[in-house]
Amino acid sequence: MEPPPLTPGTLYLVATPIGNLEDITLRALRVLRECSVVAAEDTRRSGQLLKHFDISKPLVSCFQFNEARRSEEIIERLRRGETIALVTDAGSPGISDPGGRVVEAALKAGLRVEPVPGPCALVAALTAGGLPTDEFHFVGFLPHKSGQRRTRLESLKPVDGTLVFYESPYRIQKLLGELDAVFPDRTIVLARELTKKFEEFLRGKPAELLVLAQKRSLKGEFVVMIGPAEQQCEPSPADDNSERKASYP
Ligand code: SAM
Numbered sequence: 001m002e003p004p005p006l007t008p009g010t011l012y013l014v015a016t017p018i019g020n021l022e023d024i025t026l027r028a029l030r031v032l033r034e035c036s037v038v039a040a041e042d043t044r045r046s047g048q049l050l051k052h053f054d055i056s057k058p059l060v061s062c063f064q065f066n067e068a069r070r071s072e073e074i075i076e077r078l079r080r081g082e083t084i085a086l087v088t089d090a091g092s093p094g095i096s097d098p099g100g101r102v103v104e105a106a107l108k109a110g111l112r113v114e115p116v117p118g119p120c121a122l123v124a125a126l127t128a129g130g131l132p133t134d135e136f137h138f139v140g141f142l143p144h145k146s147g148q149r150r151t152r153l154e155s156l157k158p159v160d161g162t163l164v165f166y167e168s169p170y171r172i173q174k175l176l177g178e179l180d181a182v183f184p185d186r187t188i189v190l191a192r193e194l195t196k197k198f199e200e201f202l203r204g205k206p207a208e209l210l211v212l213a214q215k216r217s218l219k220g221e222f223v224v225m226i227g228p229a230e231q232q233c234e235p236s237p238a239d240d241n242s243e244r245k246a247s248y249p
Contacts, residue, residue: 003027006034007114008081011074011106013099015092015118016049018221019196023119029053031116036082039074041089041098049087062086062102071105078111085116092120096140096166122164125191125223129201132228135161142167142175149175153182156226163226172222173213179226180206187227193220 006012012031017023032038032055039062040046047059062070074084086093086102092115093099106113126133137159142149156163167175172190179188188209190202198220202209212218 003030006031006083007112008083009078010083010112010114011078011102012083012085012114012116013093013103014085014087014116015120016046016087016090018090018119018121018124018194019199021049021052023195024053025116025118028116028118029055031083031085032057032087034083035085037077037084039070039084039086039102041087045089046087057085062098068101071102074102075105075109075111078106079109090119090121092118095120095122119195121166121191121194121221121223124194125189125225126162126164129162129189129191129225130203131162131187131189131225133162135228136164137161138164140166144171149178150182153178157182161228165224165226167222167224169219169222172218172224173210175224176206176210176213179224180210183226186229189225189227190218191223191225192218194223196220 012035014028014031015025016028032050032053035057037058037060038046038050039060041062043059043061050057050059060070060073062074074086078084086099088094088097088099091097094103103113122138126136137156139152139156142152142165165175176188179186184206186205188204188206190209192202193199202212202218204212
C-alpha cells in the first residue's frame with residue numbers, strides 16, 4: 001500500500017545518520033524526496049547526504065546565527081502550504097543542535113510539526129552502554145568555563161539514574177578529570193564513534209579512564225555516561241536475617 005502523501009503546511013523533523021548511512025529510515029528518505037524544501041543546519045553537509053541518496057531538492061540554511069530570521073521564512077513557506085523537512089548535521093533535530101526555535105515558531109503559528117524519528121547519539125549510547133536505562137537524565141553539553149562546569153556537575157550529584165552528556169573530543173580528558181573529582185566512585189561509560197568503523201565503549205571509574213586517555217589520545221565523537229550511585233542497602237534490624245542465613249545448613 002502506498003503511504004499517504006505529505007501533509008501540506010507541515011514541518012517534518014527528519015533524523016539523519018550519526019555516522020553509518022545505512023541508518024537512514026525509509027520514511028526519512030521519502031520525506032526528503034517529497035518535501036518542497038529541506039531546511040538544513042549546514043547545507044553543504046546535508047547536500048552531500050541528499051546526493052548520496054540521489055535526492056535533488058532545494059536546500060535553505062537554518063543555522064544557529066540566522067535561525068530567528070530563517071524561522072520566519074520557514075513559517076511563511078509553511079503558511080503557503082509547502083512541506084519542509086528540517087535536518088541538522090547528524091541525528092535527531094533539536095537534540096543539542098539548532099532546530100528548537102523553528103519548532104517553537106511553527107507551533108506558535110499554529111502549524112503542524114511531525115517527527116520522523118531515527119538515529120540519536122544519546123539513545124544509541126544508552127542502549128548499548130550497559131548502564132541503567134529505566135531512568136536517565138540527559139544533560140547535553142556542559143558549559144565551557146571551568147567554574148560553571150564544576151557547579152553543574154556538583155548539581156547533578158543527587159540526580160537519580162544514568163547521567164548522559166555530549167562532549168567534544170577536545171574536552172574529553174578535562175571532563176574525565178572533573179568526573180574524578182566529583183564522581184570518583186561511579187562507573188563511567190564513554191561511547192565513542194557510534195555506528196562508525198571505530199565505534200567502541202570504554203568503561204571504568206573516572207581515574208581508570210583518565211589513565212587510558214593519557215596513554216592514547218581519544219579522538220572522535222563521544223557520548224559520556226555516568227552510572228547511578230551504588231545503593232548502600234543497610235538491612236533494617238527487622239529484616240536482618242544474616243544470622244539465620246549464616247547458620248542454615
Ligand atoms: N542531534 C544529535 C543527536 O541526535 O544525537 C546531536 C548533535 S550534537 C551537536 C553533536 C554531539 O552528539 C557530539 O558532540 C557528540 O557528543 C554526540 N554524537 C553525535 N554523533 C555521535 C557519534 N557517532 N558517536 C558518539 N557521539 C556522537
